[in-house]
Each structure stands twice: as structure tokens, then as C-alpha cells.
Amino acid sequence: MDEKRLASVRNNLARRGLTQALIVDPLSIWWLCGYHTEPYERFLALLVTADGTPTLFANRLFPSADGCGAHVASFSDTEDPVALVAERTNAREPLGVDKDLAARWLVPLMEAGAASGFVLASDAVDDARSxxxxxxxxxxxxxxxxxxxxxxxxxxxxxxxxxxxxxxxxxxxxxxxxxxxxxxxxxxxxxxxxxxxxxxxxxxxxxxxxxxxxxxxxxxxxxxxxxxxxxxxxxxxxxxxxxxxxxxxxxxxxxxxxxxxxxxxxxxxxxxxxxxxxxxxxxxxxxxxxxxxxxxxxxxxxxxxxxxxxxxxxxxxxxxxxxxxxxxxxxxxxxxxxxxxxxxxxxxxxxxxxxxxxxxxx
Structure with a gap:
């Protein structure tokens, strides 16, 4: 995990009043933790919170994420990644979401009550990458x-x-x-x-x-x-x-x-x-x-x-x-x-x- 880049993203989130964000852009995930895979239709995301170690949600089909510096929450094709995310988000706080988060994941996250609200927060990462x-x-x-x-x-x-x-x-x-x-x-x-x-x-x-x-x-x-x-x-x-x-x-x-x-x-x-x-x-x-x-x-x-x-x-x-x-x-x-x-x-x-x-x- 690149701590300097992570700190920049967290600072940007804090300025927007956010304590958590779900990043799904594979290149942004690589930029932060050095792990890259192309998920295609499968779910891949990095949950960044105000402090602590980020969590990487990755299908077991993907290459190993060992050594990326994140907690890895793995799942199979028959398991629901939305439930995994909802277990780790703070339902009392809004969740920043990536512009690339597909509706097929976003809507179930909303229905699961994973956060008090959902805010487009790609600019927190985009600004840092800039x-x-x-x-x-x-x-x-x-x-x-x-x-x-x-x-x-x-x-x-x-x-x-x-x-x-x-x-x-x-x-x-x-x-x-x-x-x-x-x-x-x-x-x-x-x-x-x-x-x-x-x-x-x-x-x-x-x-x-x-x-x-x-x-x-x-x-x-x-x-x-x-x-x-x-x-x-x-x-x-x-x-x-x-x-x-x-x-x-x-x-x-x-x-x-x-x-x-x-x-x-x-x-x-x-x-x-x-x-x-x-x-x-x-x-x-x-x-x-x-x-x-x-x-x-x-x-x-x-x-x-x-x-x-x-x-x-x-x-x-x-x-x-x-x-x-x-x-x-x-x-x-x-x-x-x-x-x-x-x-x-x-x-x-x-x-x-x-x-x-x-x-x-x-």
C-alpha cells in the first residue's frame, strides 16, 4: 500500500465530509496498493476508511492479492460480494462511491443499507492521481x-x-x-x-x-x-x-x-x-x-x-x-x-x- 497516496485520498475524502469510500476502478486500485487485475463482470473493490487498513474485495478466481497491504476479503462466484461489503461499511455514515461502480452493485448496496447515503466521490481519487x-x-x-x-x-x-x-x-x-x-x-x-x-x-x-x-x-x-x-x-x-x-x-x-x-x-x-x-x-x-x-x-x-x-x-x-x-x-x-x-x-x-x-x- 502506498501510504502517501492513501493519505492524499483520505485528506480529499475528509474535505468532502466522508469517512469511507468504495473504489472500483482497477487502475486506481493498482495506483494505491499495487494490485491489478481486470475483473470484467465480477466484483472488485477497495474500501478506504478514515483510518486503519483498507479492505480489498476480490474473487478467489483473481490472482493472489498477498502483499498488497490491504486486508483481503475473498469470495467465490456463488457468494454475494455485496453482503461482504455491507458487513464492513459503517451504515450510519455516507459512503463515497466510484463513478465506475455499476448499478448492478450500487443498487443492491443501497438496498442492503450499507450506508446512510451514497455520494459520488471519484474526485477524491481523481484529484490525488492528478x-x-x-x-x-x-x-x-x-x-x-x-x-x-x-x-x-x-x-x-x-x-x-x-x-x-x-x-x-x-x-x-x-x-x-x-x-x-x-x-x-x-x-x-x-x-x-x-x-x-x-x-x-x-x-x-x-x-x-x-x-x-x-x-x-x-x-x-x-x-x-x-x-x-x-x-x-x-x-x-x-x-x-x-x-x-x-x-x-x-x-x-x-x-x-x-x-x-x-x-x-x-x-x-x-x-x-x-x-x-x-x-x-x-x-x-x-x-x-x-x-x-x-x-x-x-x-x-x-x-x-x-x-x-x-x-x-x-x-x-x-x-x-x-x-x-x-x-x-x-x-x-x-x-x-x-x-x-x-x-x-x-x-x-x-x-x-x-x-x-x-x-x-x-
Whole structure:
């Protein structure tokens, strides 16, 4: 059990007036006690109380939880885990519950009178996970360094006739060759005006010389995620294309420049959005500026006009402005940053200046 992380969660619960919480997200359980299994339809939970040792509820089918630092309450497929939980909760106090707690468990817990009330308390864990410790920051750097290398590989795959799907399908093998274990999300590979769809799914469209190319990709390495977007030209860009690219690049740099403790997420979003609005494409920047990231690619706490909290050292999030002009073109430039004591560290080193890729003909 990581006592420092556990203390952070308990402090967050106390601020919300809670003395107990049931955590069911497998990654949050791993983050707290080092035990991980994918439960699928079976019940898995960690009960955290104001003091004492947490209790892990785990099916006997799962791998052994010995050494995780929690009391283990085991059960079989024919036993009721809800009754086990209800025996250990304080029925006179409200119970904080995880946003991932399925109704098939929550409703029986309510019917069993396991607590005086049920409160959504995921933010107690989400907030604690938001602040990356020194080891987590190193792992985030390593994942992004791998992603930088993968982006160089991606750029080399662009050739006449290759399809979006072929490049996307080949990326996982390259990630694994570089030491990562998996994608952190499904890769986005967009040729031509497909880049005007921010979440385009790679299809069988072949690359044709002159197409713009957008890659939005990320890997998972040693549990932690990376995420980066680069947009390339494959022919000399027109004045219009240069202007769009320049606006996005300046927006990316303007936002990164102001990141430091005390600046709000909304102010960071505004720094980028104002550049694109002043360039005349404000309505074409259709999404928030970014999202937090760590054990999963999109963690709670976005970088948007609706998020007025100040950023804190150790938080990691994306800066990804974009301009999307359907039927014409799309540009997005994305980096990850970690907030430091007096600014931020940009994790991505792959160049983001306007680049024209060369393509040998068949």
C-alpha cells in the first residue's frame, strides 16, 4: 500500500465530509496498493476508511492479492460480494462511491443499507492521481520519448498508395519494438481533408502525393500514457495552408508559455483560443484545448473555458489547438506538459515547425 497516496485520498475524502469510500476502478486500485487485475463482470473493490487498513474485495478466481497491504476479503462466484461489503461499511455514515461502480452493485448496496447515503466521490481519487510524483513524472517522460520516436517512424511510412489503415495497423509493432506495451488510444491517421475531422478513424483511403497528413497517436509504457499530434505537408503549402498552420502553432506556443502554478485551466485555454480567433478561425476550433493524462489517456480535469481551477505542480495535460475546415484541411498540434514549480516542462521533443515530407515516386 502506498501510504502517501492513501493519505492524499483520505485528506480529499475528509474535505468532502466522508469517512469511507468504495473504489472500483482497477487502475486506481493498482495506483494505491499495487494490485491489478481486470475483473470484467465480477466484483472488485477497495474500501478506504478514515483510518486503519483498507479492505480489498476480490474473487478467489483473481490472482493472489498477498502483499498488497490491504486486508483481503475473498469470495467465490456463488457468494454475494455485496453482503461482504455491507458487513464492513459503517451504515450510519455516507459512503463515497466510484463513478465506475455499476448499478448492478450500487443498487443492491443501497438496498442492503450499507450506508446512510451514497455520494459520488471519484474526485477524491481523481484529484490525488492528478498530481504526479517524481517517479510518475519520469514514466510520463519515458512514454513521451517513445512517442517521439514513433512519430519519426510514422513520417517515414508516408508513401504513394499506402492507406491510413495500413499505417495505423503497423504502429503497435513499432511501439513494442521501442519498449512500449500498447496504444494509449486508437491511433488517428488522416490523409487530405480527413484531417478536418478531429477524431477521424483510419480507413482504406490511400495516400496521394500532395495530401496533408495528420497523426494523433499515443503509447502506454510501464502503465503511463503518451499523446501527441503532428500535421505534415507533402507538397509546398499554399499561402492559405501556411496561415492556418501558423495560427495553430502560435496558439500551441502561446498556451504553453503561460502554464505555471496559479494560472487557471480556463486561462490556458483562452491563451490559445484567442490566437486562433484573432486569425479569423475561432469557429473552426471546435473542442477544448486539452485533457489531463496519466494512467489513462483522458483523465478527469480538462483544459477548457469551463475549468476555473488553478493548475498545480505535478499535473500533466495536453495542449492541442486545432483548426478544422471540412472539405479543405485540418491542422492540430499537440504536446503534453507537466506543471513545474515555476512554469512547465514540455514532454514532446518531436519538431512542430511546418514540415514538408518528401516522397519518392513509384
Amino acid at each position: 498530481i504526479k510524483d517524481a517517479r510518475e513524472r519520469e514514466l510520463m517522460r519515458a512514454a513521451s520519448a517513445t512517442n517521439d520516436e514513433a512519430m519519426a517512424w510514422l513520417a517515414r511510412q508516408v508513401r504513394p498508395g499506402v492507406t491510413e489503415r495500413q499505417i495505423a495497423d503497423g504502429l503497435l509493432a513499432e511501439y513494442r519494438r521501442l519498449g512500449a506495451q500498447d496504444h494509449s488510444f486508437s491511433p488517428i491517421v488522416s490523409f487530405g481533408d480527413h484531417a478536418a475531422d478531429p477524431h477521424h478513424e483510419p480507413d482504406d483511403t490511400p495516400f496521394a502525393p500532395g495530401d496533408m497528413v495528420l497523426f494523433d497517436v499515443g503509447c502506454k509504457r510501464d502503465w503511463y500514457c503518451s499523446d501527441m499530434t503532428r500535421t505534415f505537408f507533402t507538397a509546398e503549402p499554399t499561402e492559405h495552408q501556411r496561415a492556418v498552420y501558423d495560427a495553430v502553432l502560435r496558439a500551441n506556443e502561446a498556451a504553453e508559455k503561460i502554464v505555471r502554478p496559479g494560472v487557471t485551466f480556463a486561462e490556458i485555454d483562452r491563451a490559445a483560443r484567442s490566437v486562433i480567433e484573432e486569425a479569423g478561425w475561432g469557429e473552426a476550433f471546435t473542442h477544448r484545448l486539452g485533457h489531463q493524462i496519466g494512467l489513462v489517456d483522458h483523465e478527469p480535469g480538462d483544459v477548457s473555458a469551463a475549468h476555473d481551477e488553478p493548475v498545480r505542480p505535478g499535473q500533466c495535460f495536453s495542449i492541442e489547438p486545432g483548426i478544422y475546415l471540412p472539405g479543405d484541411m485540418g491542422v492540430r498540434i499537440e504536446d503534453l506538459v507537466i506543471v513545474t514549480e515555476d512554469g512547465c516542462e514540455v514532454l514532446n521533443r518531436y519538431p512542430k515547425e511546418l514540415t514538408v515530407l518528401g516522397h519518392p515516386q513509384k
